[in-house]
Every structure is written in C-alpha cells, then in structure tokens.
Amino acid sequence: MKTRHLPFAATLVIFILAYGLCYTQFPAMLSTRVIGNLLTDNAFLGIAAVGMTFVIISGGIDLSIGSVIAFTGVFIAVMLKTTGLHPLTVFALVLAVTCLFGAAMGAVIHFLEMPPFIVTLAGMFLARGLAFVLSTDSVPISHEFYGTLQDIFWRMPGKGRLTLIGGIMLVTVGLGMLIAHRTRFGANVYALGGGQATARLMGVPIAATTVGIYALSGFLAGLSGIVFSLYTSAGYSLSAVGVELDAIAAVVIGGTLLTGGSGYIAGTLFGVFIMGLIQTYIIFDGSLSSWWTKIVIGLLLLLFILLQKGLTWASSRGFGPAHRTA
Amino acid sequence: MTRQTSLPGLRYAPQILTLLVVLGLSASLFPGFLNVEIANGRLYGSLIDILNRGAPVALLAIGMTLVIATKGIDLSVGAVMAICGAVAAATVTTTGSALQAVALALAVGLACGLWNGVLVAVAGIQPIIATLILMVAGRGIAQLITEGTILTFTNESLVFLGSGALLSMPTPILIWITAAALAMLLVRRTALGMLIEAIGINRRASTLSGVNSGILLVCVYMIAGLCAAVAGTIAAADIKGADANNAGLWLELDAILAVVIGGTSLLGGRFTLLGSMLGAMIIQSVNTSILISGFPPEFNLVIKALIIILILLIQSPALRARLKPVRRKQGQGETSILVKP
C-alpha cells in the first residue's frame, strides 16, 4: 500500500470498527433499515461533500453550500408553485443557476485574488438572503412527479430501502472519483492544491481550473438541494444551516487535508457515513439531553480525528525511511 | 501586503474610506444618524450604538487577528463567549461577587484557548477543525451550565460592565478600546508581533530559528479565548442574563470578516490590529444601518452580502491594480510567485 492511501484506509478501518462497536450495543444497528437510512438521510450531505472535497483538495473552501441548498429548495418550490414548468425543467434551470453562482465565486477568487473563505462567506449570506427574498415561508411541493420520484426505491431484505436519492449520492461519488482521479481536470485540482505558484509554473490553467472547481461545487450543492427538496418535499429558506461545516468535517474525517493537495472522494463518503453513524448512535441511545448531544458530537468528532491521525502516523512509520514532510 | 514604509494614514485609507461611505450612506437615508447627545448621563446616538454594539465583534477580532496571523482560524470564539457568559452568570448568582464571576469567566476563556491551542500546536490538528470541535461542543457546555435556560442576574457591578457608563461613555466601548490598545502594546512593544508573523508565514523555518512556535501558538489561542471571555461577559451583562443558546451565535464569522476587511490576510503573516478594529466598526455600521433603514428583515442578508462584496471589491488590490493600468508595473500580481509557499 502506498503512503498516500493511508488516511483513507484509516477512515475505512475506523468506520468498520465503530459500526461493530455500535452493533454490539444495539443489535438493531445492523439492520438493512439502518443501512438504508444511512444512505438516504445523508444523501444531500454526501453530494455536497463531494463538491467540498474538490474545493478542499484544491486548497480552497466553500462556505456557501448550505445556503445554496436552501436557495435551491426554495427556488424549486416557488417555481413549481408559480409557473407550470415541469420539475425536470426547473431542475435544469436551478442547476444552471447554482453552477453559475459557483463559477462567479471562483472567478472572484481567482481574478481578484481574494481568499475563498471570505468570498464564499459572502456567497453564503447572498444565497440565503435570496432564498428569504423568494419566500420566507416554507413552501410545500405537491407536484405528482415528486411523488413518483420518491416512490422509486429498492426494498432490501429486512425492510430497508435503497432510495433514489441514496442512489444519486452513490452515483455522484462514483463520478466524483472518476473526475478526481481519471481526468486532466482532476489532476489539475490536485496540482492547484499542491502549490498554486508551482502549478502555474508547470502550465496548469489556474483560472479555468479555479472557476471550474467552484462551478462544480455550486453544481453539486444545487444537486444536493434538489435531493434535499425530494427528501422533504418542500423548499424552506432556513433549511440546511451549517451543512458546510458538516461537509468540512466529513471531508476531513475522510482523510483529506485542509491544506490541500491530497485526499480521496471515497474517503469523504466514509466520512459522511461516520458522521451519520454518530447521529444514529446518539438517537439509538436516546438518553442524552440537548446539551450533552452537542458535547458528545464534538468529542466523537475529536476522537475520530485523533484516531485517524494516530493510525496514519503509526502505519506511516512502518514505511521505510522518513518521507519528507513538505 | 502593504509595505511598512508607506504612511500609516495611507495604509488604512481603504478601511477609513469604506467606513465613511457606509456612515455617509446611512446619514443620507436617515438624517438623525450622526447626532450624538447626552441623555441619562450617557452618550446617546446611533454612532455610540455602533461603538457599543460593535464591542463583542471588536473584542473577538483582536484575538482572531492574532490567530489568523499564525495562519490559523478560530471558529470556537462564539461558543466560548457563551460558555464564559454562562460561567459569569452562574458564579454571580451563587456567590454574589462580580469580581469572582469575571475572574472565573476569564479563567475559563483562557482554558478554552488552551484546549484549542493544544489541539492545534501539539496534536497537529488543522485549526479550522480543531476549533470546530469546541464550536460544536462549547455551546453544549454553556447549556450544561445554564441548563438550557437564560440565567438572569441582577448584580449591579456585573451589569455595569454591559450597560453602565463611565464619564458618560458606555462601558463596553471603554473595555474594547482598552483591550485593543493593550493588545497593540503587547504585540508591538515586545517581539511577540514579529514572532507571530514569522510562524504564520513559515512555521517550520521559525522553529528552526529557535522560535518556540508551539508555546507561542498556544498563547495566541489563549489570547483569543481571553478576548472571547471578555466579550461573553459583556454580552451577558448587557442583557442581565446568560443566554447559552444564542450568545455569540455566528459571531466568529463576523470577527473573521472584520479581520479580513481590516487588511490581514487569511494566509497568515502580516497583521494589523488597528485595521481589524476598523473592520469591526465597518461591519457594525452596516448592521446598525440595516436596522435603522426600515427595510423588511427578509432583505437583511442580501443587503449585508452586497455591501460586503462591495467592500471587498473596493479593497481588492488586484482590482485596484487592474483599474490603474499605469501603476501595473508595481502590481502585486507577480510577487505571489515568490512569496507564496
């Protein structure tokens, strides 16, 4: 195994161990129901986190995704209510909008040399603000096409369901892996994260790549918003608050370095699963007060990150002479 | 990166200009905006409100500036505010001593900073994640102390910190200005400032030069914790109660914004506390102006976002370079090739 695979392997090992531990305490955790829930309930987070992985690998950050998810939901709901457009048309429209929104942020980041943290923070305010302007009330979606989509699922043995949105997440992760590891764009993303100045000297098209990365993240946030609206059949301007932080945590637990340049999309998937597992465990336990819930989530997060670091560190020592740490 | 040789006044020109524009805009929308008078033995007016309401963000921005200078970030300051407010309220209701309450709150703030600093400097966890942990758990801890309620208190001395006035100047204003002045003295009259900048730009090289970067990092996070503790105490004193759920909620973002608007780069290194204070005041002016403008609240965020974007555009060196082709020779575009890691 290569050193670069270590963080991912560590995440995988931790997930399996943690799941095993949960199982010994609550045998019901191993039902297909819980597995199906893990996929369905975290679908929107998983999709958004894939976009976040690209951004973070490139050395940036995107704080706007939670707001974009909310905006997407409200946009879809309002459009379906006020116009006679078919949901698919609206989906295409909203994806175009969020993709452009991301691209615009990328352009500002690159051409005006502004830090991504701040640009996407402004994007975060803007997207949620626009959602408010569209509608402060939560708008239900009652189009029958939504019912059709929601009824697509594969019933696993044991009553668990693999739903459409769970499937969309898995496909997104698959495509994300393909783009990250098997395209020139993907290589350029890693190059950017390895050092922008160097990447420039090596002839990487910095502008196009930066804009592309944030456009992709915007697109996936839009897709995540669509999935979220399928999940809740509504658009609500206050939904998905703080999803960006969950996504960042998932990406980091998945073994991607926030400094950029290294990470795996597949790791992010398991990072999302670990986040989902923490929540499921807390709910199964059911004895924690509101505040202990927060504290325990924080501590488990810390535990996973330390474990991840520890495992990576311990096994990298087994790999011959010290590697340069840049 | 502003050259140090340029005039200090010129250095803050973009920030001062922005502040004046925001204030001017509000004044034109609302004529009484600039009036300041004395009522009830204290200064009274929208400008005073800005200074007063801006206290928490200004205080947080002091610590945040130093943290950002080390190439870090502290997302937990909002939660630390809540914890320290809760500690102060709980102490004052049980012991009745404001002094004890404040002392304990500050100690807890330092402890929170220590925790963050150890995670960052010793455990080597990236700052954004290390402090995210306390951001999530901290509010829980605060609620644990208050048990989810708003812990109200009536102790006059403690309340004085939030809504009292000294020489007709509201106390929060005096506190944040004093804190900022002390911080500036601390970093610029000692070598702390330069060492912080050094580890922010190249921690490895600084360590190799004998700088005790680990301890320094921990200290910086502790300063951030201390500032958050002061802010938290003021916020609790202001409403005579510790609101664990909402005190300092999302204020970390405002503080970061203040630092960036003030001219400190998120990439670490050169920092300016004075700039951050101006940044905090700019943000508070925007907030106060929105409140006083009378727009429906659903537009608040859009307006704020647009103003922020505008401010950042005004301050973007790249844009300025692009707009002034004559001076492009001296543009900073290319320097990044050498300067960036």
Next chain:
Amino acid sequence: LTVGFSQIGSESGWRAAETTLTKQQAEQRGVDLKFADAQQKQENQIKALRSFIAQGVDAILIAPVVATGWDAVLKEAKEAEIPVVLLDRMVDSDKDLYLTAVGSDLVHEGKVAGDWLVAEVKDKSCNVVELQGTTGSSPAIDRKNGFEQALAGHDNLKIIRSQTGDFTRTKGKEVMESFLKAEDGGKNICALYAHNDDMAVGAIQAIKEAGLQPGKDILVVSIDAVPDIFLALAAGEANATVELTPNMAGPAFDALDAFFKDGTQPAKFIQTESKLYTQADDPKKIYEEKKGLGY
C-alpha cells in the same frame, strides 16, 4: 412503553421547559423516553424519526421545526404502525399520517396579543413597533399574521417598524435601540409587540436605558409567558403576555394511553389554551410557580 421524542433543539428557555416537562411526564407514567435533539435542523428530525422506526419504538412524539416535508417519513412510520403525535406545531401533511397534534394556534396567539392592545389603546392613535422572530420561522410568520388580523380595521393602530430580533434578548435589545433612535428617541412609539418574551425583556432594557418607562411610555405585549416576563409584569415594565404552555406532552401521553388501551382515536387537534396574562394577574405568584419548570 418506549416512546421516541424528536425535539427541535434548545434554542430558547421555553423549548428547554417543554423538554423538561416531557421528560417529567414520561417518568411519571413509566414511559421509556428516547430523546433526540435535532439542533434546529429538519434533516436531523427526519433522521431521528427514521432511527426510531428502525429501532422499533412504540410511539413517536415530534415537535416539528417546520410544517412542510414530513409526508415521506410519516408514511414510513404509518407503514411500521407506529403512532405519531405532533407537539406544539402543526405539519401540512395528510391528517391520516399522524395520530393527533397537541399545540396552540400560533395565529391565534398573535391575535390574542393584538386584541389586548386594541382594547387597551381604545381610540387613541398608536404607533406600534414589532420585534419579529427568526425570519422564516413559522411562529414569526403566524404570530405576525395573527397580530395584523387583530389590528385590521383599527386605523388608529399602525405598525411603523418591524424588524427581526431572532427571538433573542440581545437582538431584541439591539433592534429596540435602533427603533428608539429612528423614532425620535421613542417619543413616536406607543407600543411594542414582541413575538416572544425574551425579545421583550431585552427591549425593555433598551427602553429604560433610553430614559423612557416601559409599560407606561411604551406599552409592551409579547407571547410565551416565560417566568422572566412575570418579573417585568410585576415591576410594571411589561403589560401583557400570551401563554404558550410548555406542557404539550401531558395531553399527548393521555391520547397515546387511550389509543393503546382500546384504540380510541383522539381528536386530530388538541388545542392548548392561549391564556392572556396582564399585570392584574398576580405576576409574582405565577413567577414562583413557573420558576422550577426548566425555563
């Protein structure tokens, strides 16, 4: 009996009291309560419901954070034959999908507050400022609507400023300060309507600091009836509050007990009383009663 309870979060004292009371009620009845805090997020509530179903609880209580978006998961609960009881807020799903809803009518609360104000000022002209709840939240929308309904047709009452105070004391105080500045030092304001008591308490401080007398120079009416507002009522600094009882779980457990005993179908909406309290109601005593409830 194992019951799952999905609470929105702990964003306010009122919410904490509701949690405390629910736990108390469960304990009294020997119910094993699985508590899940959603940290203000609908997605977490949906996750919690799904986990409850996977775990096979006997019944589910939920205080939904928002009205929309529950169809799918409620259907799942129905398929799994787990009765669901809604607490304190409604959902706009099909009524078949849940057993019953216990709560107050948010619009009605606003209306009670408005009616009181209308009666109080009689024919005098009165400029009202409004402190809204969190933008987009259903209490903010409904309480605003109800209040406006009560004011309709009374042209002497006018809402001149309305901003969000995010349901918090700090923001309530800050926004009130700006209202006072904007309206001639407050001389232009005759009454304040706050969507919850916390904002009212913050605003009262602002009014005092501006040198005015809350409760006299500016009338204060708000909603929730948390203990602290009774202190203000007692001090003559607030004028009226509309109670939203935090004991939603009592009626809910009653309904569940009846349902499990002999399949009695309860009414689809069990409305709690929206009682109006004023300075005349011995606020000191009520404060003492309410103090221990975990507000």
Next chain:
Amino acid sequence: MVQTPTHRAQSLEASAPLLHGLGITKAFPGALALDNVDFVLKAGEVHALLGENGAGKSTLIKCLTGVHRLDGGSILLDGSAIAPRSTQDAQDHGIGTVYQEVNLLPNLTVAENLYLGRQPTRFGVVDSRKMNRDASALLAQYDLHIDVTEDLGSYSVAIQQIIAIARAVDLSGKVLILDEPTASLDAHEVRLLFDVVRRLKARGLGIVFISHFLDQVFEISDTITVLRNGQKVGTCPTEGLGRLELVAMMLGRELEEETREHGKVHANTGPVQFSFKGFGRKGRIEPFDLEIRKGEAIGIAGLLGSGRTETAETLFGIHAADSGKAMIGTTEVSLPTPRSAVLEGFGFCPEDRKVDGIIADLSIRENIILALQALRGWTKPIPRKEQNAIADKYIKALDIRTTDREKPIGQLSGGNQQKAILARWLATHPRFLILDEPTRGIDVGAHAEIIRLIEELCDQGMSLLVISSELEELTVYSHRIIVVRDRKHVAELTGKEITTAAVVDAIAGNQPAAQERAQ
C-alpha cells in the same frame, strides 16, 4: 550599449535567431530587474546565461516564458512575435523550462508530474497505465529507475531535479531553458544531463543554461551572455574566452586569483568543545561518535541521500536523537528541539532555504534578527535601532544585494537569500554553526567570500560543521572530513589525508584510501 570585451560578438548574428528577446525590461517595486536586455538564442546552440546573484537571470527566463508580464520589449520566436501570457502558453510554443528551485508538485506522483496537462487519455479518461509506462521509460533515459507511482515529495531534491529536467526536455519542441539545474546534482547525474543536452542540441533545439559552476559552463556551452545588475554586459562565444575574463565580466572587477593549498596542513588541536557519543536516530542516521574542537571546521561528504542532512538535523534537535548523549565541554546536554540547540549556542543553515530558511513575507531585517530575537525571548525586543544596525552590518559584510533592508526577503534572488540566512545565525554569535550546502546557488564572487568567511569564523574560535557536495571547496577549509554512506559515518580524513581524490575514494567505499571506521 555596454563594453564587450570580445570583438567577435557581431559575427554571431549571422544565422537567424530561434528565440529573440528585444529590449526586455522588467521592474519590480523598488528595483529595475531587467533594463533593456537583448537576448538571442540560435537553433542548435547551448547558450549559457551568467551573472552574479540577483543579476536578473531568473527574471529574464520568467519574462521569456510568460511568468512575468513585460514592462517593455518584445519576444520573437522563429522570427514572429509571441507574447506568452502563461507558462502554459510558452509550453504550447515549444518552450520547456526548469525554473530555479525545483518547481514540481510534491503531492502528485512522479508520473503525474511528468505528464501534467498532457496526460494520455482514452475517451476523455486518463490512461494511467500508459502514463506510468511512458514515465518509467522517459526516466530510464536518465538512468533513473524509480517507482513512478509514488508521490514526488518522497524523493530527494536531486531526484526531483532530474524529474523536472526530464519533464522540461520532453515538453520542449524548440527551446529548452534550464535555470541552475545542476545545483543539487552530483557528478554522475550532471554527466547524464549533459549527454541529453548534447543530443537535443544535435536535434537543433536551442538550449539556455544557467549555472554558477564555470567548469560546467565551459564544458557544455557554445555561447555566453553575461548580465550584471539587470543589464546585458555582453554576448560572446565560449571558445576562446578566458576564465578570468569571464569572471571580470560578471563581477565588473577582477577577482584576485587565490592559490590555496588543499587541506589544512595541521589538524586542529584545540580543546574539544562538543562531543557526541553513539548519537543517532532510528531510520535516519546510525549512531555515530563525533568530537568537535574549538575553531575546527568539519566537512561532511557523501552522495545524495547518504545521510549528511540527517546527521545535521539530529545534531540540531530537528529530529531528536533517540540514542547516545551530547556533551558541551564536560556537561551533558539534551537536544530535543531546535530551540534547545539554539539556547546551547548552535546555529543551522538549512539546505532547503525556501522551505526551511526564509520567512518570505518578512523583511530582510526581520529575517536577520529572527534567531537572535528568539534567543533573547519575546519579552525583550531588540530595539529598532539595534535591529537596523545588525541588519546593515551583515548586509554590508556579506554583500547582500538589495535596495533596502525593509524589502521582503522573498523578493531577493536565491543567492542573496542564502546570505541573509547565514547572517541570521552569525548575528547570534553561535559557538557551533552547521552549514548545509551553504554555497548552493551562490555566484563565484560570493562563493569565494563564503569560503573566506568560514575560515575567518574558525579563526575566531567558532566550530563549524559544513555539508557540501562540492568536494573541492570542502577540502579547502575542512580540518577534518567525515564521509557518510548509507546513513552511516564510514570514514574520517584528517589534515594531510584530505585531498579530493581521497574523499572520492572514501565515498565510493574504496578501502585503502582511508581507514574505515570499525562499526
């Protein structure tokens, strides 16, 4: 324009230029880096670009390849004007470049580095198998057989340098530019590189070669252009040009010829000041014994990756020793961190100045006083006046070329950065100074100065440990040379034994040359 010492310059203009820079001008804030420089590269020639540190060589390259925007002048390729706006642009024009300091991405695999932006694809998907095969084949031409699917960062600077060269060569259809490619290569690798360069030259490429090693310049180049202070001094054919004449062109003055005896005749017999017993760290360097006398200069020689840097890093507490003990005089000390070493009076100029040395955004002044300030502690700031005095003193003493001391150090040329780091340590007046490759990337003039400085420091009683790949230089100032091989200290040469040949033998492991240590 400028006085050209040779008269044959004109005859060179005969054949049509391949790459022609006309009146290239580039200004940085506070410095005119290039002033109206003409540069002509012909097909099939190796054109050396020479000059002191900070003369503007790298800047000229960056101007020609689209990294910097020109402030004046124009560029012709094959007679038609081009205006490359990015490196990518230049690459598309067939100009491949190796920039000074390795500029590759440590987080990508070797193969990805080689083919970034031009990966072989099938149906839009990168064909990694083919890419890896191609990469292995490409590197085999340089006698480099490594796992191309490993991260580049896990290889040493030298290997990275070869990879960078391989990439640039593979990219260049018409022009190949090499900015100090040999700075971190040893003789064998230089040979391989020159073979490749000759092959490309035969194919009709134009090659620009920048180096401070004059021997290499004379060996490989056909034409030489010399820059000084951003101005072109002249262009002339290498043949017939005298070494002294060339140095004079570069420096603008004569460098007094110094004949030096090789090796110190007398081994240093001063009192032992530092002694390390069984000092080592698992996985980095085998335990070694080392005694250093007052005023002694110890040289460390070895091949790339042999463990020289590791020795230094262990001594300085960067990777603290896990065995053995360290004594200063007669007291035992522990060196767990660099700080503890600094407090004991150690100093360390690292090999990789970009990563380990400079604090790029801080001024030259701050960089120079940094270690001294750290030593004194943050509560005792050095007064600004004293800072200025210290900085000025060393800027003058080490001849750091800068317009003012407040300039960010990142804007200095590589060689001048090296001198500033040296100044940082001299300012602390260390008792024991470790220099890892102190002359890498330093021009001839400064090179001589640094050697003189090392000798001077010894005379003042400072103990030195110097790591250098330039054996010639090492033999000049070392009282003792320790040879490192495979992370082990294997041999030691003292006094008269020190000759370049002997060191080479010891490095290669030829027993008779020096008494192998019993291990």
